[in-house]
Amino acid sequence: MNLRPRRYLPSIQQLLAFEAVMRSGSSTAAAEELGLTQSTVSRLVQSLEEQLGSPLFHRRRKRLWPSELATGYVAEVTRALNIIQHASMQIAVNPxxxxxxxxxxxxxxxxxxxxxxxxxxxxxxxxxxxxxxxxxxxxxxxxxxxxxxxxxxxxxxxxxxxxxxDESHIACVASRFLQGRRISGLDEVAALTLLHLENRPTAWEDWFSAQGHAPRLGSGGMMMDQFSMIIQAAIQGLGVALLPEYLAEDELREGRLVALPFPAVRAGxxxxxxxxxxxxxxxxxxxxxxxxxxxxxxxxxxxx
Incomplete structure (x- = not known):
């Protein structure tokens, strides 16, 4: 049987008081947040220090200054409180x-x-x-x-x-973006404004390489952090979007985007x-x- 030493298991009240002081910067602010008196919060923090056998704060001119120990300890305490809160909410919401x-x-x-x-x-x-x-x-x-x-x-x-x-990519544009031009070569695509996804920085290079061509890409593209933004940018005629086929289905079917005449490329x-x-x-x-x-x-x- 695995018995947990009581000394290393502070009460929830002690941990809540300590975490609130660390987050708010004072025992007074922590007391307001927790609905307690300032003296109660101070006693809880002091009892935690006594139980651990180490000072968590330096006390100067009636102010609390976190020690190096407290800075490391609060991260673990916060994580533990979040886990307990999450588990309790799961039971309360759907027992x-x-x-x-x-x-x-x-x-x-x-x-x-x-x-x-x-x-x-x-x-x-x-x-x-x-x-x-x-x-x-x-x-x-x-x-x-x-x-x-x-x-x-x-x-x-x-x-x-x-x-x-898996994911396969196709190059898509708004029809008005082409302004009547026919795009038939990869060099022509590379000369257009290309829309890049932040967490897929080599996607366009990979797409061109898979087409059997590696033109030098210009620096006039746009970088975005979500596909939803790239889709809207392409619809507004701001550039060429390299999109997963499943994400472009609605826009292609409704005519808001058209696919350039090149095969889809399996992504990595x-x-x-x-x-x-x-x-x-x-x-x-x-x-x-x-x-x-x-x-x-x-x-x-x-x-x-």
Whole structure:
């Protein structure tokens, strides 16, 4: 039996007081936030220091100055409080079916995942799904997510992976952007204003290379951080968008964009689902993985 020494398990009240003082900068501000008196907050912080056997603050002229120990300790305390709060919210919101917290890419979420979620929730009515957008990578140890959908390779640290589907790119423009010109050569494409995605910096070079041509690209392009912005920029006639085929379907069908006469090019990465290998997989995540696999299999002949 693994007994946890009481000395190393401060109370929630002590940790909340300490974290609030560190975040707000004073015991007075922390007391207002927590609905306590200033003296109560001070006593909680002092009792925490006594329990740990180390000073967390330097006290000068009735002010608290965090020690180096406190600066490192508060990051871990904040993470632990977030995990406890997240777990408690899951039980409170959905005590029967469980909750799945998912991080996704913004445009993938709105274009591909969101239209399909009604089906998942219908198949699993007891599961609550919380979805947040994330572009930069994060650590499962510091963020309260059960899984993430991202673009790349099976290299998310400390995680299991499931491939969803590959991505193929096509070059698209608004018809008015061409102003009656016929684009038939790759040099002509390279001379146009190219719209670049921030986290795919070599996408255009890869596309030209796959076409069997590597023209020197000019510096007159535009850089954006989401596909949704690139799509709108292309529709407004600001340049040529290199888009995943599944993202361009609606705009091509409705005539807001037209595809240039070059083959689609398979991109180097794929859409992946990752989940931490340090946690036991719960029923909500298992159900979501199985449902995702079915959706991707269904789409594969005509979609991604």
């Amino acid at each position: 029967a079916g469980g909750t799945l917290s998912l991080a996704i890419l913004p445009t993938f979420g709105t274009r591909w995942l969101a239209p399909r979620l009604k089906d998942f929730l219908s198949c699993h009515p007891g599961i609550s799904l919380n979805v947040s957008t994330r572009v930069p990578r994060f650590s499962f140890g510091t963020e309260p997510f059960d899984a993430v959908i991202y673009y790349g390779h099976a290299d998310w640290p400390d995680a299991h992976h499931q491939k969803l589907f 990465g794929a859409y992946m689902l990752a989940w931490p290998d340090t946690r036991q997989m719960g029923r909500p995540l298992a159900a979501f993985r199985e449902w995702l696999a079915g959706q991707c299999d269904h789409d594969r002949p005509n979609g991604p």
